[in-house]
Amino acid sequence: MSKILIIEDEESIAELERDYLEISSYEVTICNDGEKGLKEALDNEYDLYILDLMLPGVDGFEICKAIRNKKNTPIIMVSAKKDDIDKIRGLGLGADDYMTKPFSPSELVARVKAHLARYERLVGSAGFENEMIEIRGLKIDKTARRVYVNGEERTFTTKEFDLLTFLAQNPNRVFSKEELFNKIWDMESIGDIATVTVHIKKIREKIEYDTSNPQYIETIWGVGYRFRA
């Protein structure tokens, strides 16, 4: 889920934008004030900025330059005046896109989506960061599909890995064997849920110090299993 910061003094517009973006399941923060917005932008991690050019107090140009000076994050600039857009485009202050008010919220969403995708494509691939889950001594590398227990690698089969990862991703929640079977196994696979039990056992053998007293995957008698976070 991507985080977006809107710096915009007109509350009604900011809220409209937020509503549309939230429907597309983005996490949105609003700053109605330029100075605070700049501070918020620099102090926290966002995936994209939507910045109004006409702000009381600080100049939108300056905010854009200041953000770009520190970060490569996409910036979409918004202005009521078409002329301004042409002007700033020429200035080359590092904004990624420019929109003239009024615009349709769905177009904003489309552009946000496109910019996030490109950024991910260009930076995400270069900065080869593997997705990791780490809980106490257990480390799961999702991209490499490797599991480490206290730094030591343990080999996992496909189903074992998928099952462990699912549980570790949803800790402190009890899942029945049926639920786990439906989640990890294919729709069609009409199978005995006993296979879940067997897989849990095999996972425990690989990650638990004492299988009869499991620290990670707990048995909830008569209900199912729970991953302890």
Place this chain on the structure above:
Amino acid sequence: MSKILIIEDEESIAELERDYLEISSYEVTICNDGEKGLKEALDNEYDLYILDLMLPGVDGFEICKAIRNKKNTPIIMVSAKKDDIDKIRGLGLGADDYMTKPFSPSELVARVKAHLARYERLVGSAGFENEMIEIRGLKIDKTARRVYVNGEERTFTTKEFDLLTFLAQNPNRVFSKEELFNKIWDMESIGDIATVTVHIKKIREKIEYDTSNPQYIETIWGVGYRFRA
């Protein structure tokens, strides 16, 4: 000096674009034919592509997708119809910008400049692609397309080399056979992914000391292959 490829069937337009771009000291190549354009785009190194959507023969959509499948280079799509622009934006086929004809050449130049600057900002610094990959005893010279195992050269065919290089460039990541096929083979090639297996085997024969216990390309049973860094 950046190299730009224009794929555009209307010669007069292409030449106008070229003239303006050359004034801004870009190096411009023109292809008046879609199919040749795609081949040129994939076979050579360009810094930006300007692609007309309406081309006789090959579909502009397909060219865009095919380029994006292989490269992260900026693509500016051009179309005479405003409707098309809206349509492709929604498709998300990876173009970076969309312009409706007619447009002022200076605007084109401005956009080209902006895209090149962004690309440089995002990729130029961080994702510096090395021409030489060296991992343990394995050395891959990408420009010369030579592979050495413990200093000794091994000859590789085109597909073998491409596949090995791709995996070595993305180590510690599991790729399914489908993914590998899509990355290394051309768009059109509707083939059996079994050919991936065979190629992996052939690569292993050339780089592995013991093929049944591979040190470089590991088999992730039921998922795919992973290059161990």
Place this chain on the structure above:
DNA sequence: TGCTATTTATAAATTAAATATAAACAATTA
């Protein structure tokens, strides 16, 4: 507490699936 029904753990055997391999075939290139 002790008995029993139920649920889970374990181990081993069976079945199923995916990959490795080799070789034939097809396509491309020189």
Place this chain on the structure above:
DNA sequence: TAATTGTTTATATTTAATTTATAAATAGCA
């Protein structure tokens, strides 16, 4: 056309998933 490269096919091998049988643990209840 010969030589090389790439693809398909058939078979062997390897690995993983599932089932089955039995043991152990748990909870309810007399």
